[in-house]
Amino acid sequence: MIEFQNVSKWFGALQVLRDVNATVAKGTTTVLCGPSGSGKSTLIRTVNRLEPIQKGKITLAGHDIYAKDIDVNVLRSGIGFVFQQFNLFPHLSVVENVMLPLLRIRKQSRAQARPVAMQMLERVGLADKAHSLPADISGGQSQRVAIARSLILKPEVLVLDEPTSALDPEMVGEVLKLLRELSADGITMMCVTHEMGFAREVADRIWFLRNGTLTFDAEPAEFFSDEAHQDVRNFLSAVRKNR
Amino acid sequence: MLEIIQNYWLLLLIGEYPHGKLGGLAMTLIISFVSLIVTFPCAVLIALARTGKPGIIQSIANGFVHSVRAIPLLMLIFWAYFAVPMIIGFPIDAAFTLIVAIVIYQTAYLGEIIAAGITGLPKGQREAAAALGLGYVPTMFRIILPQAIFNVIPGIVNQLTTIIKESSLGSIIAVSELSYVMLQVNSNEVTKPLQIFGILAAVYFVLCFALSQATNWLERRISSRRTGQVVVEAVA
Numbered sequence: 001m002i003e004f005q006n007v008s009k010w011f012g013a014l015q016v017l018r019d020v021n022a023t024v025a026k027g028t029t030t031v032l033c034g035p036s037g038s039g040k041s042t043l044i045r046t047v048n049r050l051e052p053i054q055k056g057k058i059t060l061a062g063h064d065i066y067a068k069d070i071d072v073n074v075l076r077s078g079i080g081f082v083f084q085q086f087n088l089f090p091h092l093s094v095v096e097n098v099m100l101p102l103l104r105i106r107k108q109s110r111a112q113a114r115p116v117a118m119q120m121l122e123r124v125g126l127a128d129k130a131h132s133l134p135a136d137i138s139g140g141q142s143q144r145v146a147i148a149r150s151l152i153l154k155p156e157v158l159v160l161d162e163p164t165s166a167l168d169p170e171m172v173g174e175v176l177k178l179l180r181e182l183s184a185d186g187i188t189m190m191c192v193t194h195e196m197g198f199a200r201e202v203a204d205r206i207w208f209l210r211n212g213t214l215t216f217d218a219e220p221a222e223f224f225s226d227e228a229h230q231d232v233r234n235f236l237s238a239v240r241k242n243r
Numbered sequence: 244m245l246e247i248i249q250n251y252w253l254l255l256l257i258g259e260y261p262h263g264k265l266g267g268l269a270m271t272l273i274i275s276f277v278s279l280i281v282t283f284p285c286a287v288l289i290a291l292a293r294t295g296k297p298g299i300i301q302s303i304a305n306g307f308v309h310s311v312r313a314i315p316l317l318m319l320i321f322w323a324y325f326a327v328p329m330i331i332g333f334p335i336d337a338a339f340t341l342i343v344a345i346v347i348y349q350t351a352y353l354g355e356i357i358a359a360g361i362t363g364l365p366k367g368q369r370e371a372a373a374a375l376g377l378g379y380v381p382t383m384f385r386i387i388l389p390q391a392i393f394n395v396i397p398g399i400v401n402q403l404t405t406i407i408k409e410s411s412l413g414s415i416i417a418v419s420e421l422s423y424v425m426l427q428v429n430s431n432e433v434t435k436p437l438q439i440f441g442i443l444a445a446v447y448f449v450l451c452f453a454l455s456q457a458t459n460w461l462e463r464r465i466s467s468r469r470t471g472q473v474v475v476e477a478v479a
């Protein structure tokens with residue numbers, strides 16, 4: 001579904017991605033982890049061209065995402081993207097946030113879009129908050145709205161950048177539960193997270209990045225075993241210590 | 244003082260209307276509001292150009308803002324009043340001239356306020372819009388500008404007080420706004436400049452003080468409504 005071929009990226013003189021080669025199979029969930037600054041956000045942001053790459057090739061369903069005939073906005077509307085900080089639009093109500101892509105990209109009328117958005121809010125368990133402003137709901141609820149908004153155009157791929165890192169601990173669960181359900185429904189998912197329990201349970205593959213290099217790419221069983229790369233074992237023990 | 248108010252209050256409020264031209268405070272308010280309303284869309288365009296992609300349009304906008312900020316408004320009024328009729332070959336109404344000069348001048352300042360509102364938004368807002376697949380126009384007009392303008396409403400109201408004060412320059416080219424009317428009263432009464440200009444100052448003060456109080460009130464409301472949002476301090 002998504003293929004990275006020798007992907008390299010620099011910010012000025014700083015190389016942040018080094019020859020990344022990897023594949024995300026259709027319908028699978030890939031969890032990305034690694035130390036802070038290792039390039040996880042940068043790598044997933046290359047998928048919808050929020051970050052341009054300087055070398056290599058990325059294909060989505062077999063199409064080069066930098067091909068001349070690709071409209072970047074069409075590409076992006078086919079990929080759901082969820083940010084750590086939710087990035088809801090604070091001047092719009094919850095339901096208006098979710099409706100917006102239907103109105104402005106699908107060019108639907110409000111009458112068409114509203115029931116679809118309400119259904120999606122129902123799906124994430126927030127139909128009763130439809131008319132609240134983002135400032136008036138909790139972090140966990142905000143992230144669920146952001147996920148609903150990212151799914152409203154029915155993308156085949158959902159990309160999430162630390163979706164639970166900005167949440168109070170008691171709200172992490174509700175978001176992970178939703179992601180588990182989405183993963184089970186068969187969406188192709190790439191998720192940066194430090195929630196190792198989630199990774200073990202939901203991921204089909206786990207990628208480990210260090211200094212812009214994809215040093216390890218394995219199934220959870222191998223990732224959490226003693227056979228894993230030394231970097232991974234160090235990382236895991238550090239994550240456990242921080243709990 | 245009371246005597247002056249008794250004799251001239253109607254002139255002060257509406258000029259010689261309905262027997263002659265509308266003037267006085269009414270004229271001041273009309274010029275100010277019309278100027279602000281015409282300035283607003285121009286300022287939005289300037290702000291978009293200033294905060295957008297570098298290129299020829301941005302360079303022109305930068306040049307415009309820097310030029311306008313480097314000349315006094317009075318100079319713009321002289322140009323509009325004396326030079327433009329020579330160039331186009333027929334005279335233009337003085338009030339219209341004044342409005343045009345204020346609009347050009349204020350476009351630069353209000354544009355900067357709105358630009359500050361745009362750059363003050365968290366960059367996640369643009370990224371979220373981009374990630375959804377929104378193009379430039381819906382991103383700016385549906386996401387960025389509504390928030391940016393809302394956040395700088397205090398700055399915009401504050402600019403209205405500046406415009407009200409600036410409109411007094413109309414007296415120099417015989418626009419019958421408040422200051423001009425009071426100058427006329429002064430030449431009638433000759434011996435009472437202290438009272439006359441005291442009244443004039445008081446009227447401007449009440450008007451602008453009320454507006455600046457309104458600005459403070461708006462500032463408090465906006466920062467409480469948009470928790471977590473940057474409220475941009477207006478650079479007037």
Ligand SMILES: Nc1ncnc2c1ncn2[C@@H]1O[C@H](COP(=O)(O)OP(=O)(O)O)[C@@H](O)[C@H]1O
Nearest residue numbers: 011014016034035036037038039040041042043
């Ligand atoms: N816009 C940027 N400009 C310059 N350097 C950046 C930018 N974004 C990220 N970086 C750098 O790229 C590296 C990788 O960052 P990032 O992908 O955010 O890491 P991670 O998500 O794994 O913490 C870091 O060294 C970071 O400082």
Ligand SMILES: [Mg+2]
Nearest residue numbers: 040041042161
């Ligand atoms: Mg990151």
